[in-house]
Amino acid sequence: MSKNKVLMFDTTLRDGEQAPGASLNEKEKLEIAYALERLGVDIIEAGFPISSPGDFAAVQKIAKAIKHSTICGLARSIKKDIDAVYDAVKVAESGRIHVFVATSKIHLTHKLKKNKDEVLEMAVDSVKYAKSKMSDIEFSPEDASRSERDFLFRILEAVIKAGAKTVNIPDTVGYTNPVEYAELITDIRNNVPNINKAVISVHCHDDLGLGVANSLAAIKAGARQAECTINGIGERAGNAALEEIVMALRTRKDYFGVATNINTKEILRVSRLVSKLTGFPVPPNKAIVGANAFAHESGIHQHGVLSNRSTYEIMKPEDVGVSTSGLVLGKHSGRHAFRERLKTLGVDLSEEDLTRAFERFKIVADKKKEVFDDDLLAIVDDEARTYEPVWELEDLTITSGAKINPKAEVVLKSREGKVLRKSSSGDGPVDACYKAIDNMTSVSGKLLDYSIRSVTRGKDAFGEATVKVQFKDMHTVVAHAISTDIVVASAKAYINALNKVLNDHPKKSIDGSNI
Ligand code: KIV
Numbered sequence: 001m002s003k004n005k006v007l008m009f010d011t012t013l014r015d016g017e018q019a020p021g022a023s024l025n026e027k028e029k030l031e032i033a034y035a036l037e038r039l040g041v042d043i044i045e046a047g048f049p050i051s052s053p054g055d056f057a058a059v060q061k062i063a064k065a066i067k068h069s070t071i072c073g074l075a076r077s078i079k080k081d082i083d084a085v086y087d088a089v090k091v092a093e094s095g096r097i098h099v100f101v102a103t104s105k106i107h108l109t110h111k112l113k114k115n116k117d118e119v120l121e122m123a124v125d126s127v128k129y130a131k132s133k134m135s136d137i138e139f140s141p142e143d144a145s146r147s148e149r150d151f152l153f154r155i156l157e158a159v160i161k162a163g164a165k166t167v168n169i170p171d172t173v174g175y176t177n178p179v180e181y182a183e184l185i186t187d188i189r190n191n192v193p194n195i196n197k198a199v200i201s202v203h204c205h206d207d208l209g210l211g212v213a214n215s216l217a218a219i220k221a222g223a224r225q226a227e228c229t230i231n232g233i234g235e236r237a238g239n240a241a242l243e244e245i246v247m248a249l250r251t252r253k254d255y256f257g258v259a260t261n262i263n264t265k266e267i268l269r270v271s272r273l274v275s276k277l278t279g280f281p282v283p284p285n286k287a288i289v290g291a292n293a294f295a296h297e298s299g300i301h302q303h304g305v306l307s308n309r310s311t312y313e314i315m316k317p318e319d320v321g322v323s324t325s326g327l328v329l330g331k332h333s334g335r336h337a338f339r340e341r342l343k344t345l346g347v348d349l350s351e352e353d354l355t356r357a358f359e360r361f362k363i364v365a366d367k368k369k370e371v372f373d374d375d376l377l378a379i380v381d382d383e384a385r386t387y388e389p390v391w392e393l394e395d396l397t398i399t400s401g402a403k404i405n406p407k408a409e410v411v412l413k414s415r416e417g418k419v420l421r422k423s424s425s426g427d428g429p430v431d432a433c434y435k436a437i438d439n440m441t442s443v444s445g446k447l448l449d450y451s452i453r454s455v456t457r458g459k460d461a462f463g464e465a466t467v468k469v470q471f472k473d474m475h476t477v478v479a480h481a482i483s484t485d486i487v488v489a490s491a492k493a494y495i496n497a498l499n500k501v502l503n504d505h506p507k508k509s510i511d512g513s514n515i
């Protein structure tokens with residue numbers, strides 16, 4: 001590996017998925033894995049296989065499907081964890097076992113209830129065991145930044161001797177700061193005699209908002225792998241954001257002197273996908289991928305940018321995949337223009353999918369004068385559902401107003417072709433709608449989160465509804481739908497959530513429905 005290359009290790013599907021409220025199913029994890037492969041990440045940490053049969057299956061599926069990134073699974077320093085990772089990733093073109101054990105005094109005393117020698121033995125034994133199964137082994141001393149240095153040096157030397165090719169230095173609780181963390185990396189380089197036999201990796205949490213800064217400081221000090229997540233999602237305040245580390249290294253190559261293998265033009269697309277599937281919105285002012293990241297509002301800035309972009313822009317929006325074409329389609333645009341525009345946006349549809357999306361585009365173009373790139377992507381997303389519809393919205397009539405009790409009449413069609421009609425009242429039109437749907441399907445859902453956003457500008461813009469629903473006795477799901485009518489979008493999003501969960505629990509659609 002070149003000295004000037006930083007490997008990007010994405011843990012969106014493992015540490016990111018540990019974020020409260022994130023719940024991705026197998027298909028969604030695979031979709032994200034494909035997007036990460038397109039993005040060019042070197043290593044995808046696909047999950048923690050011992051944690052559940054679902055996680056095991058997802059890691060295995062990803063290991064089978066992905067060809068250009070190494071697929072890694074996490075294991076405690078326990079044989080059965082290592083066996084589970086091995087069984088899940090052995091089919092991968094390139095697989096890695098990531099073993100960890102805590103090394104700080106706090107963790108040794110209160111969590112592991114072991115002394116240093118016992119922990120060192122566990123670490124070495126587990127790395128040796130993992131190495132007997134696979135050649136690419138990573139070791140993490142959890143809570144490294146709060147561990148006693150001498151013990152940390154000792155354990156790192158021992159695991160490298162036992163076969164670890166990568167040693168990761170986690171700032172597990174987001175406690176360190178850039179100066180201190182850079183010193184730690186330097187100390188490791190100076191005090192672990194065999195350190196040049198391994199890649200030093202960084203893994204920073206964002207509890208003090210320093211995750212990215214700490215990662216960059218460590219890279220400057222010699223670390224050559226960065227562990228991070230898309231949009232910085234993860235436990236508590238999250239992990240360091242991949243897109244921020246990558247763009248900082250690229251924009252300030254003069255300072256850092258290193259490069260990554262990331263295809264930065266894919267950044268926005270994968271950010272949107274992760275946000276959509278996890279249901280975690282990206283704040284508008286978020287660096288690199290926020291909706292306002294490249295917007296210039298003040299007159300002075302606009303004037304400067306118009307004269308020369310570099311006055312107020314340090315990165316080109318196109319470099320992270322922001323479309324700047326300003327091209328709009330309308331009702332007179334043909335199938336060819338539609339297909340070509342999608343291609344430019346990185347979407348290549350099969351003939352069948354293109355036909356469906358084009359039909360939908362025509363309906364939309366009839367209602368909206370101008371169809372923007374974001375509208376097109378929303379249409380494609382909305383049509384590209386990966387689950388079979390058990391229920392479909394046939395019709396919806398709302399009566400609502402400031403002084404009347406909102407009512408909804410909903411007509412649903414089942415997969416078997418049966419049409420049901422129900423009226424309900426509620427606190428508002430959306431509540432009335434959801435009550436009617438619950439009543440007809442007999443699958444009651446608790447709405448954990450709900451949001452509506454405008455996909456593009458203008459009063460005739462698409463509204464995208466996002467719901468997070470916990471259906472009785474089933475897991476939590478996130479779903480979306482778009483429409484120029486926000487109540488229709490809300491109803492469709494709820495039905496999509498129901499369809500998604502019923503696809504994962506096929507028995508419920510028979511037992512639970514009153515068809
Ligand atoms: O934050 C952490 O310490 C981790 C390890 C398991 C690498 O996620």
Ligand code: ZN
Nearest residue numbers: 015172203205
């Ligand atoms: Zn972590």
